[in-house]
Amino acid sequence: xxxxxxxxxxxxxxxxxxxxxxxxxxxxxxxxxxxxxxxxxxxxxxxxxxxxxxxxxxxxxxxxxxxxxxxxxxxxxxxxxxxxxxxxxxxxxxxxxxxxxxxxxxxxxxxxxxxxxxxxxxxxxxxxxxxxxxxxxxxxxxxxxxxxxxxxxxxxxxxxxxxxxxxxxxxxxxxxxxxxxxxxxxxxxxxxxxxxxxxxxxxxxxxxxxxxxxxxxxxxxxxxxxxxxxxxxxxxxxxxxxxxxxxxxxxxxxxxxxxxxxxxxxxxxxxxxxxxxxxxxxxxxxxxxxxxxxxxxxxxxxxxxxxxxxxxxxxxxxxxxxxxxxxxxxxxxxxxxxxxxxxxxxxxxxxxxx
Amino acid sequence: xxxxxxxxxxxxxxxxxxxxxxxxxxxxxxxxxxxxxxxxxxxxxxxxxxxxxxxxxxxxxxxxxxxxxxxxxxxxxxxxxxxxxxxxxxxxxxxxxxxxxxxxxxxxxxxxxxxxxxxxxxxxxxxxxxxxxxxxxxxxxxxxxxxxxxxxxxxxxxxxxxxxxxxxxxxxxxxxxxxxxxxxxxxxxxxxxxxxxxxxxxxxxxxxxxxxxxxxxxxxxxxxxxxxxxxxxxxxxxxxxxxxxxxxxxxxxxxxxxxxxxxxxxxxxxxxxxxxxxxxxxxxxxxxxxxxxxxxxxxxxxxxxxxxxxxxxxxxxxxxxxxxxxxxxxxxxxxxxxxxxxxxxxxxxxxxxx
Numbered sequence: 001x002x003x004x005x006x007x008x009x010x011x012x013x014x015x016x017x018x019x020x021x022x023x024x025x026x027x028x029x030x031x032x033x034x035x036x037x038x039x040x041x042x043x044x045x046x047x048x049x050x051x052x053x054x055x056x057x058x059x060x061x062x063x064x065x066x067x068x069x070x071x072x073x074x075x076x077x078x079x080x081x082x083x084x085x086x087x088x089x090x091x092x093x094x095x096x097x098x099x100x101x102x103x104x105x106x107x108x109x110x111x112x113x114x115x116x117x118x119x120x121x122x123x124x125x126x127x128x129x130x131x132x133x134x135x136x137x138x139x140x141x142x143x144x145x146x147x148x149x150x151x152x153x154x155x156x157x158x159x160x161x162x163x164x165x166x167x168x169x170x171x172x173x174x175x176x177x178x179x180x181x182x183x184x185x186x187x188x189x190x191x192x193x194x195x196x197x198x199x200x201x202x203x204x205x206x207x208x209x210x211x212x213x214x215x216x217x218x219x220x221x222x223x224x225x226x227x228x229x230x231x232x233x234x235x236x237x238x239x240x241x242x243x244x245x246x247x248x249x250x251x252x253x254x255x256x257x258x259x260x261x262x263x264x265x266x267x268x269x270x271x272x273x274x275x276x277x278x279x280x281x282x283x284x285x286x287x288x289x290x291x292x293x294x295x296x297x298x299x300x301x302x303x304x305x306x307x308x309x310x311x312x313x314x315x316x317x318x319x320x321x322x323x324x325x326x327x328x329x330x331x332x333x334x335x336x337x338x339x340x341x342x343x344x345x346x347x348x349x350x351x352x353x354x
Numbered sequence: 355x356x357x358x359x360x361x362x363x364x365x366x367x368x369x370x371x372x373x374x375x376x377x378x379x380x381x382x383x384x385x386x387x388x389x390x391x392x393x394x395x396x397x398x399x400x401x402x403x404x405x406x407x408x409x410x411x412x413x414x415x416x417x418x419x420x421x422x423x424x425x426x427x428x429x430x431x432x433x434x435x436x437x438x439x440x441x442x443x444x445x446x447x448x449x450x451x452x453x454x455x456x457x458x459x460x461x462x463x464x465x466x467x468x469x470x471x472x473x474x475x476x477x478x479x480x481x482x483x484x485x486x487x488x489x490x491x492x493x494x495x496x497x498x499x500x501x502x503x504x505x506x507x508x509x510x511x512x513x514x515x516x517x518x519x520x521x522x523x524x525x526x527x528x529x530x531x532x533x534x535x536x537x538x539x540x541x542x543x544x545x546x547x548x549x550x551x552x553x554x555x556x557x558x559x560x561x562x563x564x565x566x567x568x569x570x571x572x573x574x575x576x577x578x579x580x581x582x583x584x585x586x587x588x589x590x591x592x593x594x595x596x597x598x599x600x601x602x603x604x605x606x607x608x609x610x611x612x613x614x615x616x617x618x619x620x621x622x623x624x625x626x627x628x629x630x631x632x633x634x635x636x637x638x639x640x641x642x643x644x645x646x647x648x649x650x651x652x653x654x655x656x657x658x659x660x661x662x663x664x665x666x667x668x669x670x671x672x673x674x675x676x677x678x679x680x681x682x683x684x685x686x687x688x689x690x691x692x693x694x695x696x697x698x699x700x701x702x703x704x705x706x707x708x
Contacts, residue, residue, distance in 0.1 A: 009445055009708045043650060065651045085615075085651065086604040088667050091363055110605050113666035134605075141652055142605040142613050149607075250440040251464050251488075251496040259496050261439075265682050265707045269623040296397060296678055297419045297439065297707060298495055312467035313442050324650055328619050329682070331705050351685050353619045353651060354363045 005339045010248040010315065011262035013326070013333040017342060019242035020050070020224060027206065027223050028057045034210040039063050039082055041201065041221030044324045046349035047333070048076030050224060061104070063201070063219045067095050068352030074103045076348070082199070083107045084169065084219065086114045086134070086142060092354075093117050097125025106197075108169045110134035110144045115156055115163065122162025131157050132169035132199055135184060138176040143169075147184040154193050167195035171219070172202030173209055181214040204235040227323035228282050229272045243333070244284060244317040245326060247299070252309045258289075260299040262318060268325035269294060282319040291318070359693045364602040364669065365616035367680070367687040371696060373596035374404070374578060381560065381577050382411045388564040393417050393436055395555065395575030398678045400703035401687070402430030404578060415458070417555070417573045421449050422706030428457045430702070436553070437461045438523065438573065440468045440488070440496060446708075447471050451479025460551075462523045464488035464498045469510055469517065476516025485511050486523035486553055489538060492530040497523075501538040508547050521549035525573070526556030527563055535568040558589045581677035582636050583626045597687070598638060598671040599680060601653070606663045612643075614653040616672060622679035623648060636673040645672070 002008050031038035040054045041063040051062050051073055061080030064070040070081045081103055087096050099105050100121070109115045109131050122129045133150045136143030144150050150168065157165045168184060170177060181198060188195055200209065201219030203226075209218050225243040226236035247262035264280075272278045280299065283289040286306045293300040299318075303310065310316070320326035327333070328350055335342045356362050385392035394408045395417040405416050405427055415434030418424040424435045435457055441450050453459050454475070463469045463485050476483045489504045490497030498504050504522065511519045522538060524531060535552060542549055554563065555573030557580075563572050579597040580590035601616035618634075626632045634653065637643040640660045647654040653672075657664065664670070674680035681687070682704055689696045 007445070009443070011707055086613075086666075088602055088604055088615075089363070091361070110607070111666045114604075136607070140611050141647075141649065141654060143607070145607050248442055250442055250468075253464070253490070253497070253499050257494050259440075261442075261708070263707075264622070264624065264679055265705075268618070269625075269679070270618065271623075293495075295495065296682075300495060312440075312465045325618055325623070328650075329705065329707070351619075351683065353365055353617075353683070354615070 001344060002334070002341050005246065005334070005336055005341060008246055008334055008341065010246050011266035012246050013330045014244050014246050014317065015225070015333050015335050016242045017335050017337055019240065023223055023226065023240055023242060024054060024057055027220060028059070030207055031218050032058060036209060036215065037217040039199070039217050039219050040224065041065070041084070041219050042069060042073060042349065044221035044327065045224050046327060046347050047345055048073065048348055049345060051076065051078055060217070066353055067092055067099065068354055069349040070099055070105070071095070072349040072352060074099055078103065080104045082219070086110060088114060088117055093121035094124065097121040097127060100127040100129055101125055106130040106132060106166050108132045108134040109153060110142050112153070112156060115153065115160065119160045119162050128162055128164050130164045130166035132167050132197060133157070134169045135180060137170045137180040138174040139171060141171070147180060147187055150184045151187040151191065154188055155191060158193055165193055165195070167197030167199065169199045171200060173200045173205050173212055173215060178212040178214060181212065185214060203230060204233050222324060225323045225327070228319045228321045232272050241319055243323050243327070244319055245281070247316050247318055249310045249312055249314040249316065252312055255304045255306070255309055256302045258301040258303045258310060260301060260316060261297065262299050263297040264294045265296050265329055266326070267294065267299070267318065267320050268322060268329060270322035270325045272321045281321055284317040284319060286316070355698060356688070356695050359600065359688070359690055359695060362600055362688055362695065364600050365620035366600050367684045368598050368600050368671065369579070369687050369689050370596045371689050371691055373594065377577055377580065377594055377596060378408060378411055381574060382413070384561055385572050386412060390563060390569065391571040393553070393571050393573050394578065395419070395438070395573050396423060396427060396703065398575035398681065399578050400681060400701050401699055402427065402702055403699060405430065405432055414571070420707055421446055421453065422708055423703040424453055424459070425449070426703040426706060428453055432457065434458045436573070440464060442468060442471055447475035448478065451475040451481060454481040454483055455479055460484040460486060460520050462486045462488040463507060464496055466507070466510060469507065469514065473514045473516050482516055482518050484518045484520035486521050486551060487511070488523045489534060491524045491534040492528040493525060495525070501534060501541055504538045505541040505545065508542055509545060512547055519547060519549070521551030521553065523553045525554060527554045527559050527566055527569065532566040532568060535566070539568060557584060558587050576678060579677045579681070582673045582675045586626050586632070595673055597677050597681070598673055599635070601670050601672055603664045603666055603668040603670065606666055609658045609660070609663055610656045612655045612657045612664060614655060614670060615651065616653050617651040618648045619650050619683055620680070621648065621653070621672065621674050622676060622683060624676035624679045626675045635675055638671040638673060640670070
């Protein structure tokens with residue numbers, strides 16, 4: 001195993017373990033202070049070791065987006081998992097039931113079709129599945145559109161054997177979130193129903209979650225590593241960024257086209273924000289460098305104004321625009337302190353999109 | 355194993371084997387007719403089975419971008435591999451030497467630093483490494499900027515034990531390509547040097563390669579599957595698209611937000627062309643649908659004007675904007691004929707970016 005970052009092949013993920021630990025502790029401290037249950041989303045790191053550390057520090061359980069991630073994490077000993085995704089299809093429902101026989105699994109629903117499937121899964125596996133009603137509070141992704149719809153689904157859950165109404169689910173916490181949740185909770189109370197859990201999430205606004213007192217549970221993923229988008233949005237300081245993609249200069253013909261070996265298959269093509277002109281990532285230590293173009297295995301960096309041309313073979317650390325997308329492209333991640341490589345971990349749940 | 359596409363988990367890659375075969379044959383026929391050596395780039399499919407089929411049909415060898423891809427393909431029996439990438443760093447050079455002891459490996463260089471490393475690799479492994487001089491002919495990615503630079507490097511190759519001047523390398527074939535190659539070849543001849551191979555590539559302009567008679571070898575990758583970008587650029591017909599990402603409608607609250615389970619971790623965030631407003635992929639059979647937003651595991655599709663709302667659970671096939679990026683996100687691909695699943699292949703060289 002490489003003992004120094006100098007020995008790592010590029011392009012590759014490098015993780016500063018001390019920064020991760022600080023990020024984990026900061027969020028847990030916030031959640032604890034505000035009596036919020038922290039249920040970190042593992043979609044960012046996809047690492048059993050970090051999920052276990054999050055639980056050790058006080059997380060009540062974890063969140064997974066897809067069943068495949070949940071299966072990996074259950075194998076790794078995570079005993080309380082929220083699958084924050086509408087599960088559909090017989091094969092997936094069978095998997096969900098099997099998982100629910102091993103660990104506590106909560107999931108979400110925003111339609112009668114999803115609920116019917118969950119009921120079948122519960123019956124087939126002989127388990128009770130707690131369900132959060134997925135309520136859109138302004139983000140316009142999944143989620144029922146109105147409190148009235150949420151109430152109708154909650155009543156369906158309460159009337160269905162094998163299902164248990166656990167509460168409400170939304171993402172992220174927006175200005176409309178509080179009023180929408182309040183109206184829905186009042187509707188539930190009017191029917192004699194109760195939402196024990198009100199789950200919301202998202203790293204950018206995480207530290208303002210307490211301003212919406214209806215929320216009881218916080219789901220956050222990106223905070224563990226942070227990235228250029230989080231810094232740009234003011235949700236993290238540059239020194240909170242824990243993961244970079246280490247790259248090598250493979251060609252340096254002229255300042256406006258310094259070529260790195262990290263392309264979209266190492267960084268992803270995600271932008272900080274469309275048309276912001278920030279390029280495809282930040283070159284650490286060269287704030288004026290712009291990654292102007294990204295091919296599958298090449299980055300073209302404009303280093304005009306960055307002093308002398310870097311030598312071919314120079315290693316440059318890149319801060320990804322979107323670390324969750326970048327991590328999912330790599331089979332392993334080097335955990336480091338300074339230049340010392342402590343261990344290399346397989347990104348166990350990488351690619352588990354189903 | 356699933357026997358019908360109905361049984362496949364989503365999101366997942368689905369490959370129409372008959373379309374692939376037609377794409378392979380069409381390109382081989384073009385190359386043969388024009389006496390071009392076809393050296394397909396495996397970065398698109400990353401499948402040993404398709405590399406072998408390309409060789410069976412007449413390809414002279416294959417092209418790999420990264421050493422990791424080449425190692426997978428050598429293990430699969432590919433005996434003549436061009437690593438079309440500047441190889442740097444002791445560990446990589448050691449890998450290159452080891453590979454060159456097993457199969458014929460040609461590689462590229464655009465700087466004295468790269469050549470020095472290749473010389474070390476050749477010496478260390480006791481092999482001779484054929485080298486193509488990487489010449490920029492207008493694309494401004496890697497490659498020396500001028501024919502004079504190319505000539506200087508070619509002379510360095512000729513003077514270095516363990517290295518053999520194989521020819522010239524460029525990408526893609528542009529209007530400037532012919533004149534640049536001509537000037538460089540004349541320079542080489544003036545020094546008593548000869549480029550046996552003049553290699554160029556790129557699917558979009560592939561069928562015009564014969565218009566630049568200096569080119570002897572054609573490298574193409576995307577043609578095997580094609581994608582939305584190729585269709586948009588007129589390089590493929592819709593019926594030449596061989597790979598789609600099968601997805602499921604998980605939420606359908608209103609026509610402007612139909613949610614699919616395929617996000618950027620299944621499709622990639624690549625656009626056909628920035629600011630073209632075409633969205634993140636095409637929904638097959640729904641030409642008016644627009645994938646407006648893409649999250650890691652969600653696509654938000656505007657299906658206004660597509661008739662009645664699709665039912666939750668409906669399966670929709672998506673044509674990726676950039677199939678190479680999409681394929682690299684998946685561990686496996688289902689090879690199908692109609693709705694019959696013939697086999698499921700591991701995407702063996704997926705993630706081999708180093």
